[in-house]
Amino acid sequence: MITAIVLINAERTKIRQVGEQLAGIEGVTEVFSVSGQFDFVAIIRLPNNEALAELITEKMANVEGITKNETMVAFRAFSKYDLASMFEIS
Amino acid sequence: MITAIVLINAERTKIRQVGEQLAGIEGVTEVFSVSGQFDFVAIIRLPNNEALAELITEKMANVEGITKNETMVAFRAFSKYDLASMFEIS
Amino acid sequence: MITAIVLINAERTKIRQVGEQLAGIEGVTEVFSVSGQFDFVAIIRLPNNEALAELITEKMANVEGITKNETMVAFRAFSKYDLASMFEIS
Amino acid sequence: MITAIVLINAERTKIRQVGEQLAGIEGVTEVFSVSGQFDFVAIIRLPNNEALAELITEKMANVEGITKNETMVAFRAFSKYDLASMFEIS
Amino acid sequence: MITAIVLINAERTKIRQVGEQLAGIEGVTEVFSVSGQFDFVAIIRLPNNEALAELITEKMANVEGITKNETMVAFRAFSKYDLASMFEIS
Amino acid sequence: MITAIVLINAERTKIRQVGEQLAGIEGVTEVFSVSGQFDFVAIIRLPNNEALAELITEKMANVEGITKNETMVAFRAFSKYDLASMFEIS
Amino acid sequence: MITAIVLINAERTKIRQVGEQLAGIEGVTEVFSVSGQFDFVAIIRLPNNEALAELITEKMANVEGITKNETMVAFRAFSKYDLASMFEIS
Amino acid sequence: MITAIVLINAERTKIRQVGEQLAGIEGVTEVFSVSGQFDFVAIIRLPNNEALAELITEKMANVEGITKNETMVAFRAFSKYDLASMFEIS
Amino acid sequence: MITAIVLINAERTKIRQVGEQLAGIEGVTEVFSVSGQFDFVAIIRLPNNEALAELITEKMANVEGITKNETMVAFRAFSKYDLASMFEIS
Amino acid sequence: MITAIVLINAERTKIRQVGEQLAGIEGVTEVFSVSGQFDFVAIIRLPNNEALAELITEKMANVEGITKNETMVAFRAFSKYDLASMFEIS
Numbered sequence: 033m034i035t036a037i038v039l040i041n042a043e044r045t046k047i048r049q050v051g052e053q054l055a056g057i058e059g060v061t062e063v064f065s066v067s068g069q070f071d072f073v074a075i076i077r078l079p080n081n082e083a084l085a086e087l088i089t090e091k092m093a094n095v096e097g098i099t100k101n102e103t104m105v106a107f108r109a110f111s112k113y114d115l116a117s118m119f120e121i122s
Numbered sequence: 123m124i125t126a127i128v129l130i131n132a133e134r135t136k137i138r139q140v141g142e143q144l145a146g147i148e149g150v151t152e153v154f155s156v157s158g159q160f161d162f163v164a165i166i167r168l169p170n171n172e173a174l175a176e177l178i179t180e181k182m183a184n185v186e187g188i189t190k191n192e193t194m195v196a197f198r199a200f201s202k203y204d205l206a207s208m209f210e211i212s
Numbered sequence: 213m214i215t216a217i218v219l220i221n222a223e224r225t226k227i228r229q230v231g232e233q234l235a236g237i238e239g240v241t242e243v244f245s246v247s248g249q250f251d252f253v254a255i256i257r258l259p260n261n262e263a264l265a266e267l268i269t270e271k272m273a274n275v276e277g278i279t280k281n282e283t284m285v286a287f288r289a290f291s292k293y294d295l296a297s298m299f300e301i302s
Numbered sequence: 303m304i305t306a307i308v309l310i311n312a313e314r315t316k317i318r319q320v321g322e323q324l325a326g327i328e329g330v331t332e333v334f335s336v337s338g339q340f341d342f343v344a345i346i347r348l349p350n351n352e353a354l355a356e357l358i359t360e361k362m363a364n365v366e367g368i369t370k371n372e373t374m375v376a377f378r379a380f381s382k383y384d385l386a387s388m389f390e391i392s
Numbered sequence: 393m394i395t396a397i398v399l400i401n402a403e404r405t406k407i408r409q410v411g412e413q414l415a416g417i418e419g420v421t422e423v424f425s426v427s428g429q430f431d432f433v434a435i436i437r438l439p440n441n442e443a444l445a446e447l448i449t450e451k452m453a454n455v456e457g458i459t460k461n462e463t464m465v466a467f468r469a470f471s472k473y474d475l476a477s478m479f480e481i482s
Numbered sequence: 483m484i485t486a487i488v489l490i491n492a493e494r495t496k497i498r499q500v501g502e503q504l505a506g507i508e509g510v511t512e513v514f515s516v517s518g519q520f521d522f523v524a525i526i527r528l529p530n531n532e533a534l535a536e537l538i539t540e541k542m543a544n545v546e547g548i549t550k551n552e553t554m555v556a557f558r559a560f561s562k563y564d565l566a567s568m569f570e571i572s
Numbered sequence: 573m574i575t576a577i578v579l580i581n582a583e584r585t586k587i588r589q590v591g592e593q594l595a596g597i598e599g600v601t602e603v604f605s606v607s608g609q610f611d612f613v614a615i616i617r618l619p620n621n622e623a624l625a626e627l628i629t630e631k632m633a634n635v636e637g638i639t640k641n642e643t644m645v646a647f648r649a650f651s652k653y654d655l656a657s658m659f660e661i662s
Numbered sequence: 663m664i665t666a667i668v669l670i671n672a673e674r675t676k677i678r679q680v681g682e683q684l685a686g687i688e689g690v691t692e693v694f695s696v697s698g699q700f701d702f703v704a705i706i707r708l709p710n711n712e713a714l715a716e717l718i719t720e721k722m723a724n725v726e727g728i729t730k731n732e733t734m735v736a737f738r739a740f741s742k743y744d745l746a747s748m749f750e751i752s
Numbered sequence: 753m754i755t756a757i758v759l760i761n762a763e764r765t766k767i768r769q770v771g772e773q774l775a776g777i778e779g780v781t782e783v784f785s786v787s788g789q790f791d792f793v794a795i796i797r798l799p800n801n802e803a804l805a806e807l808i809t810e811k812m813a814n815v816e817g818i819t820k821n822e823t824m825v826a827f828r829a830f831s832k833y834d835l836a837s838m839f840e841i842s
Numbered sequence: 843m844i845t846a847i848v849l850i851n852a853e854r855t856k857i858r859q860v861g862e863q864l865a866g867i868e869g870v871t872e873v874f875s876v877s878g879q880f881d882f883v884a885i886i887r888l889p890n891n892e893a894l895a896e897l898i899t900e901k902m903a904n905v906e907g908i909t910k911n912e913t914m915v916a917f918r919a920f921s922k923y924d925l926a927s928m929f930e931i932s
Contacts, residue, residue: 034711035154036607037127037163044278047269051200064125064196065269067216067283068338073127073194075165081664081711085737089587089605098584103607104163105735106154107715110141124261126337134728137719155719157666157733158608171214171261175287179317179335188314193337195285197265215334217307217343224458227449231380244305244376245449247396247463248518253307253374255345284343286334290321304441306517351394351441355467359497359515368494373517375465377445395514397487397523404818407809411560424485424556425809427756427823428878433487433554435525464523466514470501484801486877531754531801535827539857539875548854553877555825557805574891575694576787577667577703591740604665604736613667613734615705621844621891625917629767629785638764643787644703645915646694647895650681674908677899695899697846697913698788755874757847757883771920784845784916793847793914795885824883826874830861 033077034084035106038092040072046097047071053095059087123167124174125196128182130162136187137161143185149177213257214264215286218272220252226277227251233275239267303347304354305376308362310342316367317341323365329357393437394444395466398452400432406457407431413455419447483527484534485556488542490522496547497521503545509537573617574624575646578632580612586637587611593635599627663707664714665736668722670702676727677701683725689717753797754804755826758812760792766817767791773815779807843887844894845916848902850882856907857881863905869897 042050047065054063054074062075078084088103132140137155144153144164152165168174178193222230227245234243234254242255258264268283312320317335324333324344332345348354358373402410407425414423414434422435438444448463492500497515504513504524512525528534538553582590587605594603594614602615618624628643672680677695684693684704692705708714718733762770767785774783774794782795798804808823852860857875864873864884872885888894898913 037154037156044273044281047273051198051269055200055202063200064127064194065198065200065265066127066194066196067268067285068192068194069282070194073196081737085605088607088737089591093584093587101584102158102609104154104156104158104160105607106156106163107711107718108141108155110145110153110155112145134723134731137723141719155715157718157735159732171287175335178287178337179321183314183317191314192339195337197261197268217334217336224453224461227453231378231449235380235382243380244307244374245378245380245445246307246374246376247448247465248372248374249462250374253376282338284334284336284338284340286336286343288321288335290325290333290335292325351467355515358467358517359501363494363497371494372519375517377441377448397514397516404813404821407813411558411809415560415562423560424487424554425558425560425805426487426554426556427808427825428552428554429822430554433556462518464514464516464518464520466516466523468501468515470505470513470515472505531827535875538827538877539861543854543857551854552879555877557801557808577694577696591738595740595742603740604667604734605738605740606667606734606736608732608734610734613736621917625785628787628917629771633764633767641764642698642789644694644696644698644700645787646696646703647891647898648681648695650685650693650695652685674903674911677903681899695895697898697915699912757874757876771918775920775922783920784847784914785918785920786847786914786916788912788914790914793916822878824874824876824878824880826876826883828861828875830865830873830875832865 033079034081035109036076036078036084036088037104037106038072038074038076038088039070039102039104040074040098041100042071043097043099050095050097053097054092057087057091057095059083123169124171125199126166126168126174126178127194127196128162128164128166128178129160129192129194130164130188131190132161133187133189140185140187143187144182147177147181147185149173213259214261215289216256216258216264216268217284217286218252218254218256218268219250219282219284220254220278221280222251223277223279230275230277233277234272237267237271237275239263303349304351305379306346306348306354306358307374307376308342308344308346308358309340309372309374310344310368311370312341313367313369320365320367323367324362327357327361327365329353393439394441395469396436396438396444396448397464397466398432398434398436398448399430399462399464400434400458401460402431403457403459410455410457413457414452417447417451417455419443483529484531485559486526486528486534486538487554487556488522488524488526488538489520489552489554490524490548491550492521493547493549500545500547503547504542507537507541507545509533573619574621575649576616576618576624576628577644577646578612578614578616578628579610579642579644580614580638581640582611583637583639590635590637593637594632597627597631597635599623663709664711665739666706666708666714666718667734667736668702668704668706668718669700669732669734670704670728671730672701673727673729680725680727683727684722687717687721687725689713753799754801755829756796756798756804756808757824757826758792758794758796758808759790759822759824760794760818761820762791763817763819770815770817773817774812777807777811777815779803843889844891845919846886846888846894846898847914847916848882848884848886848898849880849912849914850884850908851910852881853907853909860905860907863907864902867897867901867905869893 059078060074061077064073066073149168151167154163156163239258240254241257244253246253329348331347334343336343419438421437424433426433509528510524511527514523516523599618601617604613606613689708691707694703696703779798780794781797784793786793869888870884871887874883876883
C-alpha cells in the first residue's frame with residue numbers, strides 16, 4: 033500500500049470544481065481546501081506504484097483548472113507504537 | 123472538528139527521532155516521512171481552534187530537531203458525495 | 213470567533229475595484245492597500261470555520277482582478293494581559 | 303494615524319515569549335500567531351511616521367527571538383462606504 | 393515629508409516609455425533604469441501618506457507596461473550628523 | 483558621475499549602527515531604513531566606476547552587521563525633460 | 573563520453589506526449605516522470621560536448637509542451653571503487 | 663523495482679568525501695557531481711518502498727557533510743518502445 | 753572600459769535566433785548558451801556607461817524572444833598579478 | 843576546449859582574498875566582482891571535462907570564504923559569423 037500527499041494550486045474561479053473532481057478520483061481518500069500558499073491538499077492511498085503513476089500522470093492531469101501540483105511520496109509512516117518501542121529498546 | 127496538515131523540515135541527523143516524537147503528540151493522527159523538499163507531513167485532527175493553537179505553538183515547538191514547519195488549516199473537505207450532488211443539481 | 217489575515221495580489225489596473233469589492237464582503241472587517249510585495253492585506257473575523265471556508269473558496273474567488281491570495285488563520289491572539297500575567301506567574 | 307502590518311518569524315523555542323513581548327509594545331494593537339510560512343502577524347497603529355520608525359528600528363529590534371520581520375505600511379483603508387459610493391458615482 | 397523607493401519591472405519592449413512616464417508623475421523625483429533583477433528604481437518624495445497612497449494605487453497603476461512594482465516606505469533617513477553624535481554621546 | 487542603489491539587510495540588533503556607519507561612508511548620499519524585505523536602501527553617487535568598486539568591495543564590506551547587500555548600478559536617469567521631448571519628437 | 577541530467581516541467585495536459593517524445597531523442601538513455609516540483613528527469617549520455625549542445629538547444633527545444641528545462645552537466649562519476657581506494661590510501 | 667533520483671547539496675570542503683560515501687551506499691547505482699545549483703545527483707534503484715525509505719531516512723542521513731537532499735521518486739519510465747507504439751496505436 | 757555579464761532566458765522555440773541576434777549586437781563580445789537555470793550568458797565590453805545603458809535598454813530590448821535578462825556590472829577585474837602582489841606586500 | 847561561467851558568493855569580509863585566490867587558479871581566465879545578487883563571476887576555459895571537474899570539485903572547493911558557487915557549462919558559443927550565415931542560408 034502506497035501513500036502520497038499532493039499539494040495543488042488551481043485557477044481561482046474553479047476552486048470548487050477542482051475540489052469536487054479531485055474527490056471523485058479513485059485512490060484519492062481525502063481532499064481539503066487549505067489556508068496558505070496552496071489551494072488543496074489531497075491524500076492518496078493506492079495498492080502499488082503503477083496505480084500511483086497512472087493517477088498522477090493520467091487522471092490528475094485531466095482535472096481542468098489545476099495550475100500546479102507537487103506530489104510527495106510517503107516513505108514511512110510513524111506511529112505511536114514506534115514511540116513506545118523507542119523508550120523500551122534504544 | 124478541525125483538520126490541519128503540517129509540512130515539516132528537520133535536522134538531517136534527527137529524522138527518526140522527530141518522526142517518533144511527532145507521532146506521540148495527541149491530535150497528530152498520522153506522520154509520514156516524504157520525498158521532495160519537506161521531510162515530514164503530519165495530519166492533525168483536533169476538536170477546536172484552541173487545541174490546534176496549543177499543538178502548534180506549544181507542543182510542536184518543543185520537538186527538538188524541527189528546523190521549519192508550515193501549517194495549513196483545512197477549510198473544507200471535499201468528498202465523493204459532493205461530486206455526486208454536483209451532477210444532480212448544478 | 214475566528215480571525216484570518218489574507219495577503220492579496222491584484223491586477224495592476226484593478227487595484228481600486230479589488231479593494232472596494234473586498235471591503236464589501238461580509239466578514240472582511242478591514243482592507244488595506246499596502247507597501248511591499250503584496251497589494252492588499254484583508255483582516256477577516258467570522259463566527260466559525262465554515263463561514264471562513266465559504267468566504268475564501270466562494271466569495272473571495274468571485275472578486276475579479278485578484279491574481280493570488282494567501283490566507284493565514286490566527287491560532288491565538290496575544291494581548292497586554294498575557295504580558296502582565298507572564299511577570300506575575302511564570 | 304498610520305497603520306502597518308508586520309509579518310514575523312521567530313525562533314521555534316521562543317514562540318510564546320515573542321508573542322507576549324510584541325503585545326506589550328505601545329502601538330501594537332493586535333498580535334496573532336498564525337498558520338503558514340510566518341509565525342506572527344502584528345497590527346500597528348501609531349500617530350505618525352516617526353513613531354512607526356522608532357517602533358520598527360528600535361523597539362521591535364529589541365525583542366529577543368525574532369529572526370525575520372517584514373513591515374507593510376498601509377497606504378489606504380478601503381471600507382464598505384467606498385463600495386456604496388462606487389455604485390452611485392462611477 | 394515622506395520618502396519611498398519603488399522597485400519596478402516592465403515589459404521588455406516598453407522600457408523607455410515606462411521610464412519616461414514614471415519621470416512625469418508628480419512626486420517622483422528620480423527614476424533610474426538599473427542593472428540586476430529590477431528594471432527601474434524610482435525615488436518618491438511627497439508631503440503626506442495620502443499623496444503617497446494616491447501615487448501608488450492610482451497614478452502608477454495607470455502607467456502602461458509596468459509588470460510588477462514593490463514599494464519601500466522610508467522609516468528614517470540616516471545622515472553624517474547621526475554618525476558624529478554617535479561618537480560623542482553613546 | 484555614477485549612481486548606484488544598494489539594498490541592504492543587517493543583523494536585527496545592529497540596525498541603528500549599520501545605518502549610521504553607512505551614512506558615514508564617502509559617496510553614500512542618502513541612507514534610509516525602509517519597510518519590506520530589506521532593512522536599508524543606500525543611494526550612492528561617485529565620480530567613476532573605480533570609486534564605486536572600492537566603496538562596494540572594500541568600504542561597505544567593512545561595515546559590521548551587514549548580512550546581505552545587492553547593488554543596482556543606474557544605467558540612465560529619466561527626467562521630466564525626456565517626457566517633454568517625447569511628446570514633441572516621437 | 574558526457575553525462576547530463578535534465579530536470580523538466582511540461583504542460584499538464586501533455587505529460588504523456590512529452591515523456592514519449594523525450595524518450596525518442598537519440599542520446600536520451602532514460603526518462604522518468606517523477607514526484608516533486610519537476611515533472612520529468614531525463615538522463616543523457618553523448619559522445620562529446622557538441623552533441624550535448626545540439627540535443628539541448630535544438631532537439632529538446634523542438635519537443636512541444638515543455639515549459640521549463642534545467643540541465644546539469646556531470647563533472648565526475650563517483651563509484652564504489654573510489655570508496656575502496658579511500659580506505660586504503662588516505 | 664523502484665527508481666529514485668536525489669538532488670544533493672554538500673559542505674564545500676567535503677565534496678569528495680560525500681561523493682565517495684554516497685557511491686558506497688547499497689542501492690545507489692550512480693553518483694555524479696554536477697554543474698548548477700546542486701552538488702550531486704544520485705540515481706537509486708531498490709527492490710521496494712521499504713528499502714527506499716531506509717536508504718533516505720537512515721543511510722543517507724548518516725552521510726556527514728550533506729546539507730540538503732531532495733528525493734524524486736520515479737512514477738514511470740518512458741522508453742523508445744512507448745514512442746513506437748504511440749505512432750501505431752493512438 | 754566597462755565589462756558587464758548578462759544572464760538571459762529566452763522562449764524555448766527561439767533559442768537559436770536569440771543567440772544569433774545577441775552575437776550581432778555591437779559591444780557583445782561573447783554569447784554562450786549554457787547549462788542550468790539560464791539559457792544564455794553574454795559578455796559585454798563597452799567604452800563607457802552611456803554605451804552600456806543604450807545596449808541594455810534599447811538594443812537588447814529589441815531582441816525578440818528574450819523573456820528575462822539580468823545584468824551584472826563588473827566592479828573590478830581580479831588578475832594573477834593581484835595574487836602575486838598579495839604575497840609580497842600584505 | 844570547454845568554457846564555463848561560475849556565479850560565486852563569498853563571505854563579506856573576504857571579498858578581496860576570494861577574488862585574488864580565484865584569479866590564481868589555473869584555467870580561470872577572468873574574475874570580476876559584480877553588482878547584483880552574486881559577488882563574483884569567473885570565466886573558465888579548460889582543455890577537457892576532466893580538468894573542469896577537478897577545478898570545480900577540488901581547486902575551487904579549497905578557496906576559503908566562498909559560501910556558494912553555481913557553475914554554468916557553455917554548450918555553444920554564438921558569434922557574428924553565425925549571424926551572417928543566418929541571413930544567407932535560412
